[in-house]
Structure formats: structure tokens, C-alpha cells
Amino acid sequence: MTTLFGLPLPAILGQLMLGLVNGSFYALLSLGLAVIFGLMGVVNFAHGAFYMLGAFAAYIGLQFLGVNYWCALILAPLAVGLLGIAVERLFLRHLYQLDPLYGLLLTFGIALIAEGIMRGLFGASGKSYPVPAVLQGGFNLGFMVLPIYRAWVVLVSLTVCGMTWFLIERTGLGAMLRAATENARLVQAFGINVPLLVMSTYGAGVALAALAGVLAAPVIQVSPLMGSSLVIVVFAVVVIGGMGSIVGAIVSGLVLGLIEGLTKVVYPEASNIVVFVIMAVVLVWRPTGLFGKE
Amino acid sequence: MRAAGEQVVIGDIDDLSGVYADVQGQGGIEAAKMAIADVGGTVLGKRIIVLSVDHQNKPDIGASKFREWADQNGLNMLIGGSNTGVSIAMSKVAAVKRVPFFAIGAGGASLTGADCTAYTVHYAYDTTALGNGTASAIVRQGGKTWFFVTADYAFGTQLQEAATRVVVANGGKVLGAVRAPLGTTDYSSFLLQAQASGAQVLGLANAGTDFSNSLKGANEFGLTKTMTPAALLAFISDIHSLTLQTAQGLYLTTAWYWDLNEETRAFAKRFFAKMHKEPTMTQAAYYSATLQYLNAVKAVGSTDSDLVMAHLKQAKINDMFTKNGYVRADGLMVHTMYVMQVKTPAESKYPWDYYKVIKVMTGEEADGLQPDPTCSLAKK
The missing domain is CATH 3.40.50.2300 (Response regulator)
Structure with a gap:
């Protein structure tokens, strides 16, 4: 058998493939965080909770309202995004004048409340969401069987990441958004409704988290705590990419997924800390992150 | 507040909000209350009350709450829920405070091995x-x-x-x-x-x-x-x-399944009416442990920990949880265990009809004939 670094090549290829799948989850989640931080300066600790709510919205839709997976892909992010807008309008807006720490504390509190409510309603062990019939089964790649659903996740995630990047970096709306971050008062003076812009940005960032939640629902148990462990890793991804950098979030999400995948072959016990080790190294070497501006 | 001596205090320290909250959690407390109701709410003329707290899967919280209850609330018996780490920490307190400790949700066999104490009873199952x-x-x-x-x-x-x-x-x-x-x-x-x-x-x-x-x-x-x-x-x-x-x-x-026999089904029916789900094996064990403790208190006519423990270690345990169970010298409650296979959707005929019995194991088959030699109590 062909080997690389003493490991069989098929095993490495398999893990790289899985790393790509996980990386695309990270990319989608860290993208939303990066958008919210980059354009609003808010450290959104409720991101994991919105991810969890997205998954639960899909579950509730399927069980009680007859909404299938395909509709949930659109409706769940929309519903959770609206919830995000309400949070911004009612609470977050009043904290922009203060230290970013207050926004962090507020969103952390919201995350705890959301988890508590969902635990009260659905229990701690969570719920099962079936893989849609069309996406069941797998491709035989020779070195592994790749479930069709996982390939679909990569496809959706990369498409959405690309579209978001294009919207922010290459369109008029994106230019307005970026201008509002640089100098809100000046942009306001041009007759642009900055508060509305900021509110929609938060809603969109939250909707991205919810979309990741819907994508995750068929592969992991939909449970109230599914977001709380993930959000820490995703924060590390954003820090490595450079806080607020869209490209940084996408690229580092994918790359860290791959590195984590390889760690699971070489030394599995370290797989949940490898991201943080890399974060520490990057922060020492480049305090603004790989793609951050000086 | 009434003086500690006028009531019998049973405590429950469990994961009430984390990943294991569905295993016992509120359902465990409810099961213990059902046992108390079944003995009429009093023992030796004293009212029985239940205290409960969430240990959040942190050993220090579990141990300090146990100590506090023993010192200030006249705790007579403690039930420990999920998490082997927390239960090991609490068993140390049981030994110092001399309070009977029923470890139910935790699986670690070391609770009646290297970490055993004279006051620990490992009740439902072990690794x-x-x-x-x-x-x-x-x-x-x-x-x-x-x-x-x-x-x-x-x-x-x-x-x-x-x-x-x-x-x-x-x-x-x-x-x-x-x-x-x-x-x-x-x-x-x-x-x-x-x-x-x-x-x-x-x-x-x-x-x-x-x-x-x-x-x-x-x-x-x-x-x-x-x-x-x-x-x-x-x-x-x-x-x-x-x-x-x-x-x-x-x-x-x-250790237990709700649909084993008439007795288990009767218990499950009562439990379901309150919790809207079938009890887990450990929730059933919460009921049984509470009942057996109260029966022991009744039998010896006292809540004295040493008398109660001595009685528990020589009596047979017979209730809806198990038949002819007994507490071994190392503190392990030896009882029948079941190997199950989960049914296919086609085999399942009614809600919660999930298991078929593959094998019934006697307590000795499940846990061996001899007490754990790493437990100091086993050597006597």
C-alpha cells in the first residue's frame, strides 16, 4: 500500500476529504461572525445559539408544520434572521456607544437563555433529523465512501461563502456597508440609513449561522448544546483569519478543517485543541491574524 | 424551619441542565418522590423531604453541596446522579460525613473498587x-x-x-x-x-x-x-x-426496562402520567434506592447511618427494579442485568416499544462472584 509519512495514503485522502467537509461548516459559521464583527464591531457570542436555533427551526418545521428540508434551507435562516434583527433592534443597538465587552456579555446571555429555553422544550439529548431522500447514499471514491449529503454541504457552503464575499467586496451595497464601518456619520450625511444597514447586517450574519444549523441537522443530533462547543472553535478560526476579514474567515475555516482532519489520524486526542494551538502561534507571529489589516 | 431531627432529609445531586439531564434529571427527583409517596410521606413519624441541586458536571460543586447539606440541613441520605468524576468526589464526603450515598447515574466501577467507602452503595449499573x-x-x-x-x-x-x-x-x-x-x-x-x-x-x-x-x-x-x-x-x-x-x-x-413485566409497566404508567416519557433504568433505580433506604430506616427504627448501612448489606432487595438484589461488602448492589437489542421500526408495535431481551444475566454473571479486591472493605 502507498504510504505518506508512515500512514496509508487512502487514510490520508479520506481524512482530507472529511476535513474539507468540516472546514466548510467552519467557513460558513466564521463568515457570519466575521461579517458581524467586521461591519459592526460586535463580538457575537450568540452565534452558536443561532446556529442551534437554525437546526431546531428545521426540526420544528418538519415535525409540526410539514416544512420539508428544501424549504427549511430558506425559511429557517429567514425566521432566525428576523429573530436576530429583533435582538439588534431591542438590545444590541443600545450598546454601540459602549465598550465591545458589553455586546459580548449581552450576546453571551442571550445564548444561555436560548439554550435554556430549548432544553426546557426539547430535553438535553436532542432530536433526530432525517437526511432528505434525494441526498441519501454515497459516492465511492475508491479510498472512502463519501455520503452524498456531505458533498452537498460542501457545495452549498462554498457557494454561499462566495456569494457573500462578492456582495460585500464587489457590489454597491457592499461598498456602502464598508463605508459605514469606516465613518458612519459621513455615510449618514449622504442620506443613507445607517441604522437600517447595521440591523440588516446583523440579521444576515445570524441567518448564515442558522443556515449552517439547517445543513448540520441531518448529520448531528439536533440538541440545545450543539452550538456552545462549536462557537469557541469558530471564534478561534475568525481570530486566525483576522478579525473581520471575510476572505480570512473563509480560507482559515477550510484550512483548519483540513488540519483538524489530519490531526485525527496522527494524534486524535489533540484534535479538539489543535485549532487553539494554531491560534496561539498565529497571534504571536501575526497579532492581527493571517488576513487582518495592520 | 423545623429542626433537622424532626424530618428525614434525602438529597439529590445530579446534572439537571447539561448533556446528561435527560437520563435522570427532573425525572429522577420525581421517581424518588414517588417512593416517598408510597411509604406515606413519613418514616418513624418524621416527614420526609427532598433537596436537589444541579452539579453542572463539576466535582467541586457536588462535593461542597453535599458537605453543606450534611452540616446545615441534617441530610440523612444522598442520591448521586450522572458523572463518575462528580460521584467519586462525593463519595469522599460520604466517608467523612458518614452519610449513606447511593451512586446511581455514574458508571465507573472504581466507586466500589479503589474509591469505595463504607457508606457508598453503587446501585444501578457499573462499567x-x-x-x-x-x-x-x-x-x-x-x-x-x-x-x-x-x-x-x-x-x-x-x-x-x-x-x-x-x-x-x-x-x-x-x-x-x-x-x-x-x-x-x-x-x-x-x-x-x-x-x-x-x-x-x-x-x-x-x-x-x-x-x-x-x-x-x-x-x-x-x-x-x-x-x-x-x-x-x-x-x-x-x-x-x-x-x-x-x-x-x-x-x-x-439494568431495567419499562416493558419487562406487570410491575415495571405499572411503575412506568405512573411515571409517564407525570413526566410524559417512559422512565430510564436509572430513574427506576432512583425510586428503588429511595424505597430501600426508607425501608431500612423503618426496619432498624433509626436514621443512624451505621445501623442503616448494616441492614442494607444483609437484606435482600425486592421491588419493581429488581428481585433478590443484594449489596456486596464493597458496596455494589448486585442484581439482574439484561442484554437488549433495539427493535426495527417494523417490530415495534406501540410507542416506546424499543427493546427485545437477548439475554438475562444474573448479578454474578454481570459483576463477578467476588467483591472488588482493590476495595479496602473487601479484604475484611
Whole structure:
């Protein structure tokens, strides 16, 4: 058998493939965080909770309202995004004048409340969401069987990441958004409704988290705590990419997924800390992150 | 507040909000209250009250709350819920404060081994019994080669060791194992390694959402078609949330099942009316432990811990949880265990009709004939 670094090549290829799948989850989640931080300066600790709510919205839709997976892909992010807008309008807006720490504390509190409510309603062990019939089964790649659903996740995630990047970096709306971050008062003076812009940005960032939640629902148990462990890793991804950098979030999400995948072959016990080790190294070497501006 | 001596105080320290909250949680407290109601709410003319607190899976919280209740609230007996780590910390307090401690949700066999105390009763199940149940049933059916996916902490490793002993003793072989960090959500990498090993059996030495997510992944990656999945610890609440579609065919070991006989069904019916779900084996054990403690108090006519413990260690335990159970010198409650297989959706005829009995194990088959030699009490 062909080997690389003493490991069989098929095993490495398999893990790289899985790393790509996980990386695309990270990319989608860290993208939303990066958008919210980059354009609003808010450290959104409720991101994991919105991810969890997205998954639960899909579950509730399927069980009680007859909404299938395909509709949930659109409706769940929309519903959770609206919830995000309400949070911004009612609470977050009043904290922009203060230290970013207050926004962090507020969103952390919201995350705890959301988890508590969902635990009260659905229990701690969570719920099962079936893989849609069309996406069941797998491709035989020779070195592994790749479930069709996982390939679909990569496809959706990369498409959405690309579209978001294009919207922010290459369109008029994106230019307005970026201008509002640089100098809100000046942009306001041009007759642009900055508060509305900021509110929609938060809603969109939250909707991205919810979309990741819907994508995750068929592969992991939909449970109230599914977001709380993930959000820490995703924060590390954003820090490595450079806080607020869209490209940084996408690229580092994918790359860290791959590195984590390889760690699971070489030394599995370290797989949940490898991201943080890399974060520490990057922060020492480049305090603004790989793609951050000086 | 009434003086401590006028009431009998039973405490429950459990995970009420985390990943194990569905295993006992509020349902455990309810089950204990059912036992209290069944003895009429009083014992020796004293009112029985229940205290409960969430240990949040932190050993320091569990131990300090136990100490506080023993010092200030006149605690007479403590029930410990999930988490071996927390239960080991609490057993140290039981020894110092001389308060009977019924460990129910925790699996670690060391509670009646190296960590045993004169006041600990390990009531529902332990890692040794789980290994002897699931692993021996599968090896005897021809599942000779194993690969373990193990939760990377005390409970997971104790469970893997127990199962490995059984596999090897029955002529089987462990081809590999991978230790997944606690709380891992994506198991695909580990499952791929399991698949590559070519083993016949996929041993899941984990619990709660770790168990659910690893089994879900095994289904998705087609492992369940080529390997036999073996759950070393699964509760009916896990099977319910996974659904039969995902869990079907799975082997597991349990101390109790709601649909075993008339007595268990009668208890389950009462429980269901309050909690709207069927009780887990440990919730049933909460009921039984509370009842047996109160019966012991009645029998010796006192809440004196030493008298009660002496009575518990010589009496037989007979209730809806088990028949002819007994507490061994090391503190382990030896009782019948069941190896189950999860039904297919077609075999399941009514709600919560999830298990079929594969094998009934006597307490000695499950936990051996002799007390654990690493326990200091066993040597006397």
C-alpha cells in the first residue's frame, strides 16, 4: 500500500476529504461572525445559539408544520434572521456607544437563555433529523465512501461563502456597508440609513449561522448544546483569519478543517485543541491574524 | 424551619441542565418522590423531604453541596446522579460525613473498587456489568474482532477496559481504538479509521450525545451495514431521541426496562402520567434506592447511618427494579442485568416499544462472584 509519512495514503485522502467537509461548516459559521464583527464591531457570542436555533427551526418545521428540508434551507435562516434583527433592534443597538465587552456579555446571555429555553422544550439529548431522500447514499471514491449529503454541504457552503464575499467586496451595497464601518456619520450625511444597514447586517450574519444549523441537522443530533462547543472553535478560526476579514474567515475555516482532519489520524486526542494551538502561534507571529489589516 | 431531627432529609445531586439531564434529571427527583409517596410521606413519624441541586458536571460543586447539606440541613441520605468524576468526589464526603450515598447515574466501577467507602452503595449499573453484558453477548454470536470509539475520560476508558477484558477472555481480539474528546460532534474521521481496521464490531464506549452522534455518523457512512454496532451504555432516552430508524439492531445492556413485566409497566404508567416519557433504568433505580433506604430506616427504627448501612448489606432487595438484589461488602448492589437489542421500526408495535431481551444475566454473571479486591472493605 502507498504510504505518506508512515500512514496509508487512502487514510490520508479520506481524512482530507472529511476535513474539507468540516472546514466548510467552519467557513460558513466564521463568515457570519466575521461579517458581524467586521461591519459592526460586535463580538457575537450568540452565534452558536443561532446556529442551534437554525437546526431546531428545521426540526420544528418538519415535525409540526410539514416544512420539508428544501424549504427549511430558506425559511429557517429567514425566521432566525428576523429573530436576530429583533435582538439588534431591542438590545444590541443600545450598546454601540459602549465598550465591545458589553455586546459580548449581552450576546453571551442571550445564548444561555436560548439554550435554556430549548432544553426546557426539547430535553438535553436532542432530536433526530432525517437526511432528505434525494441526498441519501454515497459516492465511492475508491479510498472512502463519501455520503452524498456531505458533498452537498460542501457545495452549498462554498457557494454561499462566495456569494457573500462578492456582495460585500464587489457590489454597491457592499461598498456602502464598508463605508459605514469606516465613518458612519459621513455615510449618514449622504442620506443613507445607517441604522437600517447595521440591523440588516446583523440579521444576515445570524441567518448564515442558522443556515449552517439547517445543513448540520441531518448529520448531528439536533440538541440545545450543539452550538456552545462549536462557537469557541469558530471564534478561534475568525481570530486566525483576522478579525473581520471575510476572505480570512473563509480560507482559515477550510484550512483548519483540513488540519483538524489530519490531526485525527496522527494524534486524535489533540484534535479538539489543535485549532487553539494554531491560534496561539498565529497571534504571536501575526497579532492581527493571517488576513487582518495592520 | 423545623429542626433537622424532626424530618428525614434525602438529597439529590445530579446534572439537571447539561448533556446528561435527560437520563435522570427532573425525572429522577420525581421517581424518588414517588417512593416517598408510597411509604406515606413519613418514616418513624418524621416527614420526609427532598433537596436537589444541579452539579453542572463539576466535582467541586457536588462535593461542597453535599458537605453543606450534611452540616446545615441534617441530610440523612444522598442520591448521586450522572458523572463518575462528580460521584467519586462525593463519595469522599460520604466517608467523612458518614452519610449513606447511593451512586446511581455514574458508571465507573472504581466507586466500589479503589474509591469505595463504607457508606457508598453503587446501585444501578457499573462499567464491569456493561462490558460483561454487551461485549460477551456479541463475541459469543461471532463478533470476534473489535474496534472501539471511546470517550476520552475516566468513564470511557474504564468502559473500554471492561469490554476488552471480556472480548479477549472469549477468544476475541481488539484491532484498535480511538479516543475521541468528550463532546465531539463530528465522528466521521474516527469512523473512517474504524472502517479501515476491518473489525466486525464497532464498540461505542461513550454516552449521551457522544453516543448519539457517533451512531448517527456510523449510519451515514454505511458502517452499520458492514459492522455490528455495540452500545456499551445507552439509555432509553437516547434511543427515543435517535429514533428506531437509526438505532435499530443495536445491542446494549440495561439494568431495567419499562416493558419487562406487570410491575415495571405499572411503575412506568405512573411515571409517564407525570413526566410524559417512559422512565430510564436509572430513574427506576432512583425510586428503588429511595424505597430501600426508607425501608431500612423503618426496619432498624433509626436514621443512624451505621445501623442503616448494616441492614442494607444483609437484606435482600425486592421491588419493581429488581428481585433478590443484594449489596456486596464493597458496596455494589448486585442484581439482574439484561442484554437488549433495539427493535426495527417494523417490530415495534406501540410507542416506546424499543427493546427485545437477548439475554438475562444474573448479578454474578454481570459483576463477578467476588467483591472488588482493590476495595479496602473487601479484604475484611
